[in-house]
Amino acid sequence: MKLEIGRIYIKDIQLGKETSVIDGVLTVDKQGLIDNLKEDGRIKDILIDVARPGEKVRIIPVKDVIEPRVKIQGGNNGFPGVTSKQAQCGEGRTHVLYGAAVVTVGDIVGFQEGVVDMWGEGAKWTPFSKTYNLTVDIQVVAGLDPHTHEETVRIAGLRASEFIGLAGENVTPDEVLTFEIGSMFEETTKYPDLPKVIYAEMNITQGLLHDTYIYGVNQSGILPALLHANEEIDNAVISGNCVAACDKITTYQHQNNSVIYDLYAQHGKEINFLGVIMVPEHTTLAGKVRASDYTVKLAKMLGADGVVVSEEGYGNPDSDLLMICKKCERNGIKTVLITDECAGRDGLSQPLSDTAVEAVAVISGGNVSHVVTLLPADKVIGNAAAIAVLSGGWEGSLLEDGSMMCELNAVIGATSEIGFHNVTCRLY
Amino acid sequence: MSDSFKVLYYVNQFFGQIGGEDKAGIPPEFRPGKIGPAMGFEALLKGEGTVVGTIICGDNYFNENKSDVLEIILNMIKEAAPDVFVAGPAFNAGRYGVACSEISKAVAQQLKIPVVTGMYVENPGLDNCKAFAYVVSTSDSAGGMRKALPSMAALASKLAKGIEVRSPEEEGYIARGMRKTLIVEKRGSQRAVEMLLARLKGQPYETEMPMHVFDIVTPAVPIKNLSKATIALCTSGGIVPTGNPDKIQSASAQKWGKYDISNKSALNAPDFYTTHGGYDPIYANEMPDRIAPLDILKEFEQEGYIGKVFDWFYTTTGTGTAVNKSVEFGTQIGAELKAAGVDGVILTST
Amino acid sequence: MNNLIITNNPAVAEIKDIVLFVDGSAEETLIKARDLVHEGYELISHPLAASLRMMFSPFRSVILGKKSDKVDIFSVEIIEESIIKFKRHMESRKIDTDNNDDYKMIDLILLEAAIHEQPVTW
Structure with a gap:
């Protein structure tokens, strides 16, 4: 399978009358986009805005982040199985508006809190303070049940990114990346001496606000699925997670899964990268046992020597992570886990209570309870009431000068468990 | 200045x-x-x-x-x-x-x-x-x-x-046990891949989240016949004869003590009290048996439920006591009890 | 197979049949579940949710399965660790009561998903 990703560097976003990219400036036809999204009768209102790196802007509550793209050759444009007809992802050529992101805002429930600050202290902790963000605030008609509400907002974000992505269709990319891995037999023949490595990506799959979709299929009802490394980075996977702000995998992070990128970079040099096992995180213990058994079985069938396991979320998925780890290590497959930790606000609590002697190699995405101080914003995009959710965590979190203290768990992508961000914890 | x-x-x-x-x-x-x-x-x-x-x-x-x-x-x-x-x-x-x-x-x-x-x-x-x-x-x-x-x-x-x-x-200081959140140069996925490469090559690597691994002690085989067994009483709750004759430290203990209880039916106040500095001593001092229940053990002995209460009672304070010291104490006390033919130990903590 | 739902969520108690309603906090619900696990019930659903935000939910539902004479060690480990983790997160947090209705709803929906997830076993 061979995929070319053409990156078109975006240096600014403007709102205008037509959608185009000229000299790195993405202009978005605001009314055209609104009209397009409102073809969905479930949507009442769409508010479009732009947030640029460095601006004193806060976006809250963020539902999802999506990278605008267009399919040039092979497959179907958009998200096959969701916004377009089913097609194979991971082949042909895709253009990416690199540096731009669609950030959707839409509160399905009152306790969503995901925050992106474009400046100051808050900006340090989210990777999406560095992208030029087109914000799409989606308000739905009255009377929708929560599942339909979530679906409406999710699909609107994907469609918005598709609409904008079209601007890159006839633009020459600034950079073209090639991702090519043949069949396992071909690759093993080419690199007989390289250790075989698989990536096990755990995804939250537990019901409303806690779902992940592969080609539009809700992952909660399927067994762990084997993907070619190209599929996920070519729009095969989308996020339905509206909570777990700090450690959920947004659609943007699926499209740019950093573990896949970093394993790809070593393919043919240090490792033979076999592919990705998409592991559902179930609610029941039986489901957890089944998914971890099945994952390890797939890894063994493929002859994996090593595996990177990434988690999504916090709480019950910690059990899945360690089950996979234990079973892999017992089968002679070397593991590295990526997770985040809760060491308390002062960092003095013992992280991860589920201890496993097998978990000898763990990457920490940081302490979810680490406290950061967010300064007052000049402009809030989204629902200012959500800031109350953010500041309502404990006594004294709202300070006199209008700044507030919040835990990293409210910041989008802060403690990424696919290692998308540069945060970690060290013992001091 | x-x-x-x-x-x-x-x-x-x-x-x-x-x-x-x-x-x-x-x-x-x-x-x-x-x-x-x-x-x-x-x-x-x-x-x-x-x-x-x-x-x-x-x-x-x-x-x-x-x-x-x-x-x-x-x-x-x-x-x-x-x-x-x-x-x-x-x-x-x-x-x-x-x-x-x-x-x-x-x-x-x-x-x-x-x-x-x-x-x-x-x-x-x-x-x-x-x-x-x-x-x-x-x-x-x-x-x-x-x-x-x-x-x-x-x-x-x-x-x-x-x-x-x-x-x-x-x-150059000893880690204080604080997990500090930092922004580092390399993103997590890159660190993960590098760590995996090191593991695959057998090179040294350092986990970012050391797991707290506890000592695993193999449990002793069950006592077959309790009515014939000699049971010793041991505590880290700091119960000592009043006056603390061996000056066992109230915290970060450096030693343990043993006291003859063969003629006692309970650890009664005011003959015994606690020297432990890590909890409110009022209830322990009122009735030291609350910490180390010699009274019940002696009752069991009378009823024939257990064979015999060992003649010596062992004690130290557990608060702030270093793990390696505790291991040392345990090894010493265990060896003595074993040599004396004790079959089982009731060990109470606070 | 009839499972037992331990919950402090009135929305769950209202529509489910075999429910042990805990008139108390989420923590008390977890503790009740723990007590039953120690009496021999096995855990069907994990006691915690998958997201930090749901950790802050004042409502919690846990599904228990068969009761046997022997304590299920796996269930014991999971419930004990869950309570430790839960307490650590809630130590200095205020309970978010402003969003009670939403938390009740999501707790119920996630519970339904867990019930649906468990295939028929005997």
Whole structure:
């Protein structure tokens, strides 16, 4: 399978009358986009805005982040199985508006809190303070049940990114990346001496606000699925997670899964990268046992020597992570886990209570309870009431000068468990 | 001089140049100026700070009069109002380490003054204070003074001036057990791939989240016939004969004791009390059996439910006691009990 | 197979048949579940949710399965660790009561998903 990703560097976003990219400036036809999204009768209102790196802007509550793209050759444009007809992802050529992101805002429930600050202290902790963000605030008609509400907002974000992505269709990319891995037999023949490595990506799959979709299929009802490394980075996977702000995998992070990128970079040099096992995180213990058994079985069938396991979320998925780890290590497959930790606000609590002697190699995405101080914003995009959710965590979190203290768990992508961000914890 | 910060120093009788073991019973005294290691320490501050006084206290005196002496010392410190407090280094000296540890913790917690001390990693005083003070890692004997003082001075200087203290590796102190959230150069996925490559090649790597791994002790085989078994009573709850004849420390215990209970039907007040410094003693002192239930065991013996209560009762205090000390105690006590033919032990904690 | 739902969520108690309603906090619900696990019930659903935000929910539902004479060690480990983790997160947090209705709803929906997830076993 061979995929070319053409990156078109975006240096600014403007709102205008037509959608185009000229000299790195993405202009978005605001009314055209609104009209397009409102073809969905479930949507009442769409508010479009732009947030640029460095601006004193806060976006809250963020539902999802999506990278605008267009399919040039092979497959179907958009998200096959969701916004377009089913097609194979991971082949042909895709253009990416690199540096731009669609950030959707839409509160399905009152306790969503995901925050992106474009400046100051808050900006340090989210990777999406560095992208030029087109914000799409989606308000739905009255009377929708929560599942339909979530679906409406999710699909609107994907469609918005598709609409904008079209601007890159006839633009020459600034950079073209090639991702090519043949069949396992071909690759093993080419690199007989390289250790075989698989990536096990755990995804939250537990019901409303806690779902992940592969080609539009809700992952909660399927067994762990084997993907070619190209599929996920070519729009095969989308996020339905509206909570777990700090450690959920947004659609943007699926499209740019950093573990896949970093394993790809070593393919043919240090490792033979076999592919990705998409592991559902179930609610029941039986489901957890089944998914971890099945994952390890797939890894063994493929002859994996090593595996990177990434988690999504916090709480019950910690059990899945360690089950996979234990079973892999017992089968002679070397593991590295990526997770985040809760060491308390002062960092003095013992992280991860589920201890496993097998978990000898763990990457920490940081302490979810680490406290950061967010300064007052000049402009809030989204629902200012959500800031109350953010500041309502404990006594004294709202300070006199209008700044507030919040835990990293409210910041989008802060403690990424696919290692998308540069945060970690060290013992001091 | 206005820029010069004030350091107050603590040493024991030996480093305070008063004397050896024979002087270990001296009460605390404050001396203006620098004595013993404080001299070398001040020189390392390069004129930026001054040692304004040295508190000297005998190790035995401290350990036997802990609560009173702590208050006296805290008052001396309050009066001198230093910018930073320095104790030791105590190397691997047990009583000195415990003194440095207790004082350091109290100064940091109660007076909110930053504290630097120095210890060998196995010093029994370490665990109690490392979260509150910066404990420089030293060798196990005073021969390591020359190496310890520069790290201690550098830390004291940073703390006094409010400069951020860097990682334990860079500064030479023992990790305080705090998980600090940092932004680093490489993203997590890259670190993960590098760690996996190291594992696959058999190269060294360091996990970012050391798991707390507990000792696994194989349970003894079950007692087949309890009515024939000899059962010993053991506690880390600090129950001792009144007067604490063996002077078992109320915290960070350095020893254990054993007492003949063959003629007793219970651990009654006022013959017994607790010396444990880690919990409210009222209920234990009212009825020491609440901590170590000899009364019930003796009843069982009478009823024939168990064969016999072992003649000796074993005790120590568990609070702040270092794990390696506990292992040592357990091994010693276990060996004695085994040799005496004891079949089972009731071990109570608090 | 009839499972037992331990819950403090009135929305769950209202529509489910075999429910042990806990008139108390989320923590008390977890503790009740723990007590039953120690009496021999096995855990069907994990006691915690998958997201930190749901950790802050005042409502919690846990599904228990068969009761046997022997304590299920796996269930014991999971419930004990869950309570430790839960307490650590809630130590200094205020309970978010402003969003009670939403938390009740999501707790119920996630519970339904868990019930649906468990295939028929005997």
